[in-house]
Amino acid sequence: MKALIVDDERLARVELRRLLAAHPAIEIVGEAADAGAARAQIEALDPALIFLDIEMPGETAFDLLASLDAAPAVVFTTAFDHHAVRAFEVSALDYLLKPIEPARLATAIERVLAAQLGKPRAPEPAAGRVFVRDGDRCWFVTLADVPVIESEGNYARLDVPGQPLLARSLGYLEARLAASFFRANRQQLVNLGHVARIEPGPGGGLILILTSGREVEMSRRQAQKFRLLTSL
């Protein structure tokens, strides 16, 4: 598995590299000392896993993750930090406390590998995961689990527990997620995988009934596009 080490301290990277030498399943493809360099490395090297230090000069680890369209698996590394650790407990993200215990590192790697086996990487980023934040809490949301995405100004609200906001416009997401989401109206993107039934709506539109029972109205204009798309 290709992995990237992100930490602003050179010696911390050296130490983690040394610890990872005991895990042949992990192939370290690169290192980065800050969020900007990490972003470039992620795009260039497409790692499946990042070891990510939380406090870095400039952007933090959270800023970096929130800026990614599809986040790889992440194991956070941090020195003692009460608040960050609490945030992780809530959202069950994995983290390692520095100095890192070899046994704890082995557990984290096992977990990552097990998750990868259970869920082979999606063929397209559309079904990937996004990193969301809500105050103190932060977690990953698998887009395939999101039935509806609603526009909220320049942000998009994901209709999953916690109702997190994503710092992307609905238009951006529509283009990005065209394979699995459809624009039902001005306000909403609907995950086609969550549509149970379709009924005729008022004025030549459609009503999508989702597996959750929720109804979403599709405008006439969009319904025409939809019919065209589904008749193919």
Add this chain to the structure above:
Amino acid sequence: MIAYVVCQALGWSVWGGLNFTFFAVSDMGVTFGTVVWTIAASALGLALSHAYRAVIRRRRWTARPLHALVPRVIGASIVQAVVLDGAMTALARVLTPASAGGVPIGASVIFAFNFTILYVSWSTIYFAVHWFERSRRAERAELHFLKAQLNPHFLYNALNSVRGLIGEDPARAQEAVTRLAKLLRAALGSVAADTVPLADELAVVDDYLALEAVRLEHRLAVSLDIAPDTLTARVPSMLVQTLVENAIKHGVARRRDGGQLRVHAELRGRVLAIDVENTPGPEPAPEPVTARGGGVGLANASERLQLLFGVRATLRLDRSRRDLTVARARIPLP
């Protein structure tokens, strides 16, 4: 406890002595009767007040608010005064059987009133001393609380760097461990003095900076500019360390390419001036992951400085320049 014994012995001796003086200058004169009466009155007065103290302690009167305390003190004072007056009037009758009718009732009432004043005064002194000692204890506790502590984040990061260093440069790793031990000794020493000579404080800062240099490597550039005549001046322990740690945490460590840190100390007349300058972090300041804001360490240091050196000692953070943040400590010499 010692203060109580001394106060009781001294107070009642003075009171007895005053009574004796009045007898001596009055027409009653120094007789066997007046001597016995004076000694007995002082001894009984002392015994009553000692019993009174036992009541105060058992019933925890010192924990009561003033409005609850005042009626209790007045009541207890009247009770003691009446007992003392009754006993002393009886004794006076025994001691002066020949004189005309012993002690008149009017004199007895006046005595009771005077004894009440006496016990109210005793109570005032007792509670004043108690209150004073308690406020001093609170101040000590506050000083202890405000004592600068090493940031755990720094400590764990330093340990992690040292572990990386063990494989790379064992000699430097050994030196770093020694530095860390010295730093911990300075920070954890519960017997450590509240104030230390600046020279000792700078030795702690030197250890701290050596460890930060292991962590931050080329990103940290330090210059020290210390006037030799400042080295014996006393400063709160860990004060300069706190300022330096703050400067690194909010300045140098937040910059990708690092920054400058400068410590400057000089005497300006009778005032020790310490400036810690650093290149500020990038703007706008990114939200720190921890909720532990920057201000707490500095606010505590400032409060502790004033508790130790009085209100003329000051600690201010000057952020008026975009390219430089300066923490300025001003400590008057004794």
